[in-house]
Amino acid sequence: MNALSRYRILLPVVSLAVLLAATFWMQPRAMSYFGLNLLFNLAVPIALATIAQMMIIMVNDIDLSLGAFVSLVACITATYLLDTPALGLAMLVTLILGYAALGAMIHALELPAIVVTLGMSFVWGGLALFILPSPGGASPDWLRTLMTVKPPFAPMAVVASILIAILTHFLIIRSGIGTVLRGVGGNTRSVARAGWSVLKLKACAYGLAGFFGVLAGMALVGLTTSADANIALRYTLLSIAGVILGGGEFVGGKVSPVGAVIGALTLTLAASFLSFLRLSPDWQIGAQGAILILVLTARLIFSRKGGET
Amino acid sequence: MTEYESAPIVTLTGVKKHFGPVRALDGVSLSIARGDCIGLVGHNGAGKSTLVNLINGGLQASEGDIAFDLGDTAMQAGVRSVFQELSLCPNLTMAENLRISHNALKGIHWRRQARREIRASLDEVFPNHGIDADTEVDTLSIAERQMVEIAIAFAPRGTSARLVILDEPTSALDAGIASQLIAHVKRFCAAGGAVVFISHMLGEIFEVANRVTVLKDGHIVAEHPTEDFTRQALVDAMGHVAADDPETAIVAHALGAEVVRTPQGLAARAGEIVGLSGLAGHGQAAALAQLFLSRSSAWRSGTSPDVVFVAGDRQRDGVLPLWSILQNISISVLRQGAKLGLVDTASEARVAADWKARIGIRTDDVQNPILSLSGGNQQKVLFARALASPAPIVVMDDPMRGVDIGTKQDVYAMLRAEAARGRTFLWYSTETEEACQCDRVFVFRNGAISAELTGADITEEKILEASFQMQTAS
Numbered sequence: 001m002n003a004l005s006r007y008r009i010l011l012p013v014v015s016l017a018v019l020l021a022a023t024f025w026m027q028p029r030a031m032s033y034f035g036l037n038l039l040f041n042l043a044v045p046i047a048l049a050t051i052a053q054m055m056i057i058m059v060n061d062i063d064l065s066l067g068a069f070v071s072l073v074a075c076i077t078a079t080y081l082l083d084t085p086a087l088g089l090a091m092l093v094t095l096i097l098g099y100a101a102l103g104a105m106i107h108a109l110e111l112p113a114i115v116v117t118l119g120m121s122f123v124w125g126g127l128a129l130f131i132l133p134s135p136g137g138a139s140p141d142w143l144r145t146l147m148t149v150k151p152p153f154a155p156m157a158v159v160a161s162i163l164i165a166i167l168t169h170f171l172i173i174r175s176g177i178g179t180v181l182r183g184v185g186g187n188t189r190s191v192a193r194a195g196w197s198v199l200k201l202k203a204c205a206y207g208l209a210g211f212f213g214v215l216a217g218m219a220l221v222g223l224t225t226s227a228d229a230n231i232a233l234r235y236t237l238l239s240i241a242g243v244i245l246g247g248g249e250f251v252g253g254k255v256s257p258v259g260a261v262i263g264a265l266t267l268t269l270a271a272s273f274l275s276f277l278r279l280s281p282d283w284q285i286g287a288q289g290a291i292l293i294l295v296l297t298a299r300l301i302f303s304r305k306g307g308e309t
Numbered sequence: 310m311t312e313y314e315s316a317p318i319v320t321l322t323g324v325k326k327h328f329g330p331v332r333a334l335d336g337v338s339l340s341i342a343r344g345d346c347i348g349l350v351g352h353n354g355a356g357k358s359t360l361v362n363l364i365n366g367g368l369q370a371s372e373g374d375i376a377f378d379l380g381d382t383a384m385q386a387g388v389r390s391v392f393q394e395l396s397l398c399p400n401l402t403m404a405e406n407l408r409i410s411h412n413a414l415k416g417i418h419w420r421r422q423a424r425r426e427i428r429a430s431l432d433e434v435f436p437n438h439g440i441d442a443d444t445e446v447d448t449l450s451i452a453e454r455q456m457v458e459i460a461i462a463f464a465p466r467g468t469s470a471r472l473v474i475l476d477e478p479t480s481a482l483d484a485g486i487a488s489q490l491i492a493h494v495k496r497f498c499a500a501g502g503a504v505v506f507i508s509h510m511l512g513e514i515f516e517v518a519n520r521v522t523v524l525k526d527g528h529i530v531a532e533h534p535t536e537d538f539t540r541q542a543l544v545d546a547m548g549h550v551a552a553d554d555p556e557t558a559i560v561a562h563a564l565g566a567e568v569v570r571t572p573q574g575l576a577a578r579a580g581e582i583v584g585l586s587g588l589a590g591h592g593q594a595a596a597l598a599q600l601f602l603s604r605s606s607a608w609r610s611g612t613s614p615d616v617v618f619v620a621g622d623r624q625r626d627g628v629l630p631l632w633s634i635l636q637n638i639s640i641s642v643l644r645q646g647a648k649l650g651l652v653d654t655a656s657e658a659r660v661a662a663d664w665k666a667r668i669g670i671r672t673d674d675v676q677n678p679i680l681s682l683s684g685g686n687q688q689k690v691l692f693a694r695a696l697a698s699p700a701p702i703v704v705m706d707d708p709m710r711g712v713d714i715g716t717k718q719d720v721y722a723m724l725r726a727e728a729a730r731g732r733t734f735l736w737y738s739t740e741t742e743e744a745c746q747c748d749r750v751f752v753f754r755n756g757a758i759s760a761e762l763t764g765a766d767i768t769e770e771k772i773l774e775a776s777f778q779m780q781t782a783s
Binding site for chain 2: 186194253
């Protein structure tokens with residue numbers, strides 16, 4: 001077994017480093033506190049959304065409603081949380097509990113998560129439109145301050161990403177409950193046989209996803225200062241791509257929180273990199289897809305080689 | 310063990326379990342005391358797995374009573390099981406797998422403790438195992454996974470193990486490791502633990518058990534101390550007459566031209582049954598997989614495949630779990646019956662009915678889901694799938710794992726008949742007895758062929774010699 005297949009985290013790190021080096025080479029001025037802040041500005045909400053998606057993928061499901069959910073949270077944050085903080089907070093907590101209930105329902109009724117979450121994406125989208133029919137609202141001041149804080153040495157986006165990675169690594173990889181949750185993805189039956197309630201575990205995973213989805217929506221409003229019912233729709237696919245890019249697998253409970261955050265950073269950086277290339281925005285989404293395919297191909301080749309030896 | 314006999318760990322009285330109209334268990338009474346090592350035998354579908362799942366709390370009895378001496382649940386009473394199909398989380402490390410079933414592991418340093426416990430348990434059961442506590446389970450071989458699972462069952466886990474149920478624990482292990490396990494079971498029972506040992510290898514049952522319980526069609530048909538049984542009496546009680554003498558197996562028939570030759574040295578002629586033997590996990594499965602992949606193409610499947618594959622790891626490579634028995638059989642022949650790319654359902658049904666009768670699949674209706682069958686019958690379906698296709702070469706990756714003697718005899722007969730018609734079989738088996746059924750045997754050691762045996766040279770001694778030679782010489 002070679003190092004790359006043993007340490008799954010290496011490939012995401014290498015991809016990010018290569019892309020970062022290419023960006024700096026194209027645009028040396030990006031190699032500064034201010035430049036990095038611009039490059040990774042939007043990475044924090046994407047990283048949080050990717051972590052949320054990872055919680056779902058960890059238990060062998062997939063969440064197609066995440067983008068709509070983050071948009072809804074953003075709308076609530078920009079309106080209710082601003083005007084009546086208590087009510088806004090209560091709504092957000094209800095949303096997290098709703099996510100947990102959704103996970104319990106998906107498990108109890110043996111429904112395919114892909115269908116349920118696709119349906120829920122319309123519910124979240126509808127609610128978001130109901131709350132904020134036209135773009136608007138404003139960010140609560142404390143949130144704006146938090147998202148634009150300027151820590152020493154490294155910009156906010158980088159520091160926050162590192163914090164998110166470390167915290168979720170401890171939650172998912174190091175802690176006992178995280179281990180059991182990954183076990184659900186690996187072999188649900190053996191977890192159930194050991195006396196765990198899989199229903200509760202799934203509700204827990206979905207609840208965590210809801211929690212990180214809420215954080216993503218709030219972070220997004222803190223950065224953009226206003227919200228819109230469609231503000232984060234592309235997060236659904238970005239988050240899935242981020243998890244996979246970070247060394248996660250769709251089934252089998254193989255996920256890496258550190259990798260997921262790095263995957264989110266890579267995707268954010270890819271967008272900036274393509275702008276530096278002066279590529280027409282029409283082509284950018286396609287080019288982003290090409291980068292994704294490139295990284296996944298590399299991973300496949302390395303894991304094949306690892307399997308052969 | 311007379312001093313323990315007054316304290317049964319679990320007592321079953323008149324336990325029945327029905328699955329719809331199927332009576333899996335029909336009034337079983339059994340008590341297991343400390344110090345007992347019960348050998349549980351019975352053919353596939355006799356109700357062994359159901360009985361195990363009732364004792365360990367995986368299933369609820371339809372009727373009857375299950376009582377434990379400590380607490381109300383199997384878990385409180387210290388009942389542990391090792392299941393026939395491997396049930397670890399493949400994405401987790403060994404130590405993390407211990408955490409799943411060990412709630413008492415808490416605090417910041419739970420990993421260190423888990424590592425220590427699993428290592429101690431592995432060292433105790435399988436000295437010199439060479440498995441690292443931080444390896445992820447999916448990088449281990451099947452034999453190593455089984456060892457880990459057994460070690461987890463015997464590990465302290467907060468409460469100590471008092472009754473360990475081992476369902477076919479040795480089917481994936483080679484002889485040396487299996488004897489380590491048997492030695493450990495004896496030690497465990499001598500120290501006041503109890504074990505239920507399920508195995509199709511009667512030699513092991515005789516070696517380890519102090520009491521043998523025979524299950525047949527959901528009833529206990531015989532239960533005596535081991536000394537009171539002979540091998541033949543046990544086989545008779547199970548209801549199958551096993552031809553114990555493999556000499557009769559080989560019927561000389563003309564072999565055709567050589568159809569297989571791999572760079573590794575593996576060769577086979579038309580109509581030949583070629584065995585791959587040696588200790589488990591020494592490259593036999595990889596050799597077969599390479600042969601199969603080199604002879605089949607992912608791009609053009611064609612109407613008549615060259616090679617078909619019979620999987621040993623049913624869940625991973627074999628059954629299509631959501632499909633019916635019929636669909637599981639006919640998947641290999643759809644191309645032959647197809648008209649204009651559409652499935653010919655009439656010929657599909659004909660093939661399934663034909664093979665159900667020929668190979669004796671125990672089901673009322675081939676439209677039933679495949680998972681309604683017991684493990685042995687699922688394996689028969691996989692044989693039917695392979696043999697129904699016109700492919701001249703059949704590759705078998707330890708297909709008899711956990712299959713009862715009766716089924717084995719059926720399949721052996723069928724293999725010989727098919728070989729006589731010119732089909733070639735490449736057969737990897739972990740059981741030396743099966744290798745003796747072959748026309749030619751290649752013994753593998755450390756990923757290479759260490760010996761090629763033919764005719765009268767195929768004996769258990771020669772195979773073992775070729776499997777171990779290097780290790781004794783060095």
